[in-house]
Amino acid sequence: MAEQHAQLTASEQDSKPRPMSSRKPIRKAVFPVAGLGTRFLPATKAIPKEMLAIVDRPLIQYAVDEAREAGIEQMIFVTGRGKTAIVEHFDIAYELENTMGERGKDMAVLDATRATPGDIITVRQQVPLGLGHAIWCARAIVGDEPFAIFLPDELMIGNKGGTGCMKQMVEAYAEVGGNLISVLEVPDDEVSSYGVIAPGEARGNLTEVRGLVEKPPRGQAPSNKIISGRYILQPEVMRVLEAQEKGAGGEIQLTDAMAKMIGQQPFHAVTFDGRRFDCGSKTGFVEATLALALEREDMGAEVRRMAERLLAN
Numbered sequence: 001m002a003e004q005h006a007q008l009t010a011s012e013q014d015s016k017p018r019p020m021s022s023r024k025p026i027r028k029a030v031f032p033v034a035g036l037g038t039r040f041l042p043a044t045k046a047i048p049k050e051m052l053a054i055v056d057r058p059l060i061q062y063a064v065d066e067a068r069e070a071g072i073e074q075m076i077f078v079t080g081r082g083k084t085a086i087v088e089h090f091d092i093a094y095e096l097e098n099t100m101g102e103r104g105k106d107m108a109v110l111d112a113t114r115a116t117p118g119d120i121i122t123v124r125q126q127v128p129l130g131l132g133h134a135i136w137c138a139r140a141i142v143g144d145e146p147f148a149i150f151l152p153d154e155l156m157i158g159n160k161g162g163t164g165c166m167k168q169m170v171e172a173y174a175e176v177g178g179n180l181i182s183v184l185e186v187p188d189d190e191v192s193s194y195g196v197i198a199p200g201e202a203r204g205n206l207t208e209v210r211g212l213v214e215k216p217p218r219g220q221a222p223s224n225k226i227i228s229g230r231y232i233l234q235p236e237v238m239r240v241l242e243a244q245e246k247g248a249g250g251e252i253q254l255t256d257a258m259a260k261m262i263g264q265q266p267f268h269a270v271t272f273d274g275r276r277f278d279c280g281s282k283t284g285f286v287e288a289t290l291a292l293a294l295e296r297e298d299m300g301a302e303v304r305r306m307a308e309r310l311l312a313n
């Protein structure tokens with residue numbers, strides 16, 4: 001083994017994860033928002049996918065609110081061309097606020113868009129080379145701390161009276177440390193469309209992760225627990241991503257980098273107690289819109305009547 005190790009190139013050695021840093025709180029979150037959003041064209045030609053709204057809140061707002069609920073202080077947006085609206089959304093809109101103030105309008109609707117000065121940081125991914133590459137672009141700001149990742153187009157809604165997905169993960173992290181991904185159980189016949197975990201021992205909502213398989217062929221999935229868009233990772237993943245190895249679709253994949261951390265550092269899955277909507281797909285987006293509109297006190301009854309009318313025709 002020692003001889004084999006000596007044969008590794010310098011870049012291969014750099015890409016090997018090192019022992020886990022001592023347990024630190026999760027203060028930083030990375031939001032990769034530099035993707036092209038091609039599945040939503042032409043809607044996303046001039047508007048970032050992450051600014052598409054479910055009822056009246058853009059997807060990015062749901063993700064940032066979930067991060068704040070989990071105690072995360074610093075939001076790092078990995079942006080690209082045409083994504084400035086995301087940063088604008090969390091800025092103060094003086095003209096809008098002045099006009100609303102003059103007209104006596106309630107400005108509480110803007111509360112969630114106010115950022116504490118300095119808590120939103122942007123870095124640029126010049127070319128969308130893949131999710132793993134987007135995360136790597138944030139390495140200087142992440143530094144040597146464990147950090148959270150949110151894929152804003154996966155909308156995670158906690159059960160009524162319960163907490164959000166990242167808060168559940170931060171609580172699990174306090175118990176086991178290391179790396180965590182959120183998972184959901186889906187029916188067996190749906191598993192082959194997703195990234196799936198190979199499970200080890202399970203306790204409560206925690207399952208040890210022994211492996212990660214991307215889109216397993218039908219009947220060959222190691223479990224029905226699919227990876228959903230929330231992660232807590234140790235900073236060593238940046239050294240793995242540094243190697244910039246291309247994976248499925250010719251993209252630098254986060255899943256490949258995470259797979260290399262398994263066995264080197266603790267790795268667990270947290271089964272999310274709540275619902276996930278895949279808002280990167282059109283049908284998932286419509287489903288989320290309907291579900292959340294139906295639950296709203298201010299419009300739920302009316303939306304239900306409308307839906308019933310439409311279905312009756």
Ligand code: UTP
Pocket residue numbers: 032033034035036037038039040049078125127128129130131133134151152153280
């Ligand atoms: P997706 O593959 O779902 O987003 O990536 P996309 O590429 O924007 O969408 P389609 O498939 O073309 O419709 C998951 C997340 O990773 C980000 C995306 O913005 C999205 O939030 N991403 C993806 C990046 O930031 N950079 C990339 O190179 C790729």
